[in-house]
Amino acid sequence: MADFDDKAREAKEKKAALGPDIDLETYCVEGECHLPVEKLDELPQEDKELMLKAGVDASEEGRSGSFVQKDTTAVYATSLMDGLEVMPIKEALKQDWVNEYYWKLVPVDQDKFTAKAHTDLHNGYVIRTLPGAKVTFPVQACLYLHQDALSQNVHNLIIASEDSELHVITGCVSGAHVNKGLHVGISEFYVKKNAKLSFTMIHHWAEGMMVRPRSVGVVEEGGLFLNNYICMKPLKSLQMYPTTRLVGRGAVARFYSLLIGHPGSELDVGGRILLSAPETRAEIIARAISNGGTIINRGHLAGDVPGVKAHLECRGLILKGGDILAIPELWGKAEGVEMSHEAAVGKINQEEILYLMSRGLSEDEATATIVRGFMSVEIPGLPSELQAQIDAAVAQTEQEVM
Amino acid sequence: MLKIEGLQVRLGEKEILKHVDLEIKPGEVHILFGPNGSGKTSLLMTIMGYPQYQVMSGKISFKGQDITHMPVNERAKLGIGMSYQRPPTIHGLKTRDMVRICDSSKSKVVEDLAAEVNFTDFLSRDINAGFSGGEIKRSELLQLMAQDPDLMLFDEPESGVDLENITLIGNSIAGLLQRNFLAHTEKTQKQAHRSRNKMGLIITHTGYILNYVPADKGQVLYDGVMACRGNPQEIFQTISHAGYQECIKCCGQLQTPLTEIQNSL
Numbered sequence: 200m201a202d203f204d205d206k207a208r209e210a211k212e213k214k215a216a217l218g219p220d221i222d223l224e225t226y227c228v229e230g231e232c233h234l235p236v237e238k239l240d241e242l243p244q245e246d247k248e249l250m251l252k253a254g255v256d257a258s259e260e261g262r263s264g265s266f267v268q269k270d271t272t273a274v275y276a277t278s279l280m281d282g283l284e285v286m287p288i289k290e291a292l293k294q295d296w297v298n299e300y301y302w303k304l305v306p307v308d309q310d311k312f313t314a315k316a317h318t319d320l321h322n323g324y325v326i327r328t329l330p331g332a333k334v335t336f337p338v339q340a341c342l343y344l345h346q347d348a349l350s351q352n353v354h355n356l357i358i359a360s361e362d363s364e365l366h367v368i369t370g371c372v373s374g375a376h377v378n379k380g381l382h383v384g385i386s387e388f389y390v391k392k393n394a395k396l397s398f399t400m401i402h403h404w405a406e407g408m409m410v411r412p413r414s415v416g417v418v419e420e421g422g423l424f425l426n427n428y429i430c431m432k433p434l435k436s437l438q439m440y441p442t443t444r445l446v447g448r449g450a451v452a453r454f455y456s457l458l459i460g461h462p463g464s465e466l467d468v469g470g471r472i473l474l475s476a477p478e479t480r481a482e483i484i485a486r487a488i489s490n491g492g493t494i495i496n497r498g499h500l501a502g503d504v505p506g507v508k509a510h511l512e513c514r515g516l517i518l519k520g521g522d523i524l525a526i527p528e529l530w531g532k533a534e535g536v537e538m539s540h541e542a543a544v545g546k547i548n549q550e551e552i553l554y555l556m557s558r559g560l561s562e563d564e565a566t567a568t569i570v571r572g573f574m575s576v577e578i579p580g581l582p583s584e585l586q587a588q589i590d591a592a593v594a595q596t597e598q599e600v601m
Numbered sequence: 602m603l604k605i606e607g608l609q610v611r612l613g614e615k616e617i618l619k620h621v622d623l624e625i626k627p628g629e630v631h632i633l634f635g636p637n638g639s640g641k642t643s644l645l646m647t648i649m650g651y652p653q654y655q656v657m658s659g660k661i662s663f664k665g666q667d668i669t670h671m672p673v674n675e676r677a678k679l680g681i682g683m684s685y686q687r688p689p690t691i692h693g694l695k696t697r698d699m700v701r702i703c704d705s706s707k708s709k710v711v712e713d714l715a716a717e718v719n720f721t722d723f724l725s726r727d728i729n730a731g732f733s734g735g736e737i738k739r740s741e742l743l744q745l746m747a748q749d750p751d752l753m754l755f756d757e758p759e760s761g762v763d764l765e766n767i768t769l770i771g772n773s774i775a776g777l778l779q780r781n782f783l784a785h786t787e788k789t790q791k792q793a794h795r796s797r798n799k800m801g802l803i804i805t806h807t808g809y810i811l812n813y814v815p816a817d818k819g820q821v822l823y824d825g826v827m828a829c830r831g832n833p834q835e836i837f838q839t840i841s842h843a844g845y846q847e848c849i850k851c852c853g854q855l856q857t858p859l860t861e862i863q864n865s866l
Binding site for chain 2: 551562568573576
């Protein structure tokens, strides 16, 4: 720990490699006091409604566990299944085993944000399956920013042990009174041998929010990691570049992201998968709509050994001004890698609109139908309730962009 | 009734329809013949209301309304529908949902309609994504069945269809146009014929469709001019044996003087 403290101190002024710089001094780190709740249902109605928008259901129906953090306080953490652990990271850090995972993938001194998440750690969650546990119902987690001008610093560890299955949905929301705010979220993902992890993150921030997630995953032999990210609401600035290393034979990672860039929003979202073991597979699929905002969509696939297969697909649609910069990168470092990408940025094809109009839809209805289709991706291996959650978010797109 | 008078249409800089008169009465099915590039598809797209087909002069009316400048979706609502030859793919839009869009009355069961054109397996696929020529035709027919318009425009409904499916396609079109033979109904054949109200305009190159859909009239469009009208079987026979050259000869004796057509060639 002392080592991390030193490194974090040294990096506290270190600017991030990407995205606009943020003056951390303009945000406070002292959170208002929130009391823990016995049941999620006890939370204020306003909070519950907000959480639901990001896929976190206070009834806990169809969920195997829940975690809720309001500002700096973990107000609720529970597991409803054997073989599943859900706890606040501050509590988990009292146990020795956690040191095997804490800051082991994300460098604490990567930039001022990682440093901040260590020196001023508020909380975060640890979600772990025990070996062999098949937790098919999703675990839900909500990181809720309620207090204005707060820097919410969280650190999450998600661990799918050998031969286990784990599905997590994380909703990040900010309250109605938040004019400005900063969310720094460190996430470290461990997918052990033959484990399966799906992680679906829905961001539902306010217009003045700055968001700086930092996440790295590692997938061992025969493991599968599905990483889905949805950001359709306006926010001021988002910069993230989640990275996953496939280190065991046959490991698979698939990243899906759905982004909408509203006027005044700047989204710099990447995805990087490093294929370092034989027979590994990777896929990155991104859909971006600019509705007047700026979107930078980065994708990076690196094949280190022969016989790996990877594909990157980035499609952008400029609807009402704004701009989209797609930067797909393929880095083959061995003979016999199979890597490909397709990137396209454009507008809605007029022929498609007229085709739908000739079936009776108005021009606006036709446009909305095409946009909904553009954003709807089917994610193989995702539990149906999570696919439904994503579909519901996509159904909102229509209102967002029309 | 569809009535087109003295229609002149441009696509970009090019005048593609020079002079078209056409009248389709309720219950009538017309076949539209013409060599490649003569403007057949353009005529259908103009009737459907595609804005890139700019009407320079003339008038299109349907059910007594002047629709010359009416938007596409309003024409659809008024009862005009089209079976496209090369419709666009719409990613993320399932065929099932597209058929539901077509069914504005929300009264039909998509699965039942799909079974009729042997298309059940495609309902969960994105509309037109990777469809073969024959699959596109069946998909288009399925959409028309759901839409059930009064005037149906078919752009080469049999092109690219394998022999196995041609009967299915032909009979489905006949059904849509109330031209399928139904014995043992309560009505006599004469009564059944009289109660027909669906109108059809079918582009065909091969003439196969004539084996399934008894048509009332044939029209020949040549270089943007509606040059001939007559019995569809006879026109087809003429074109099959002597090509469109023979049609041009007739033109002078029908609606447009031959010299005018030759001048415009």
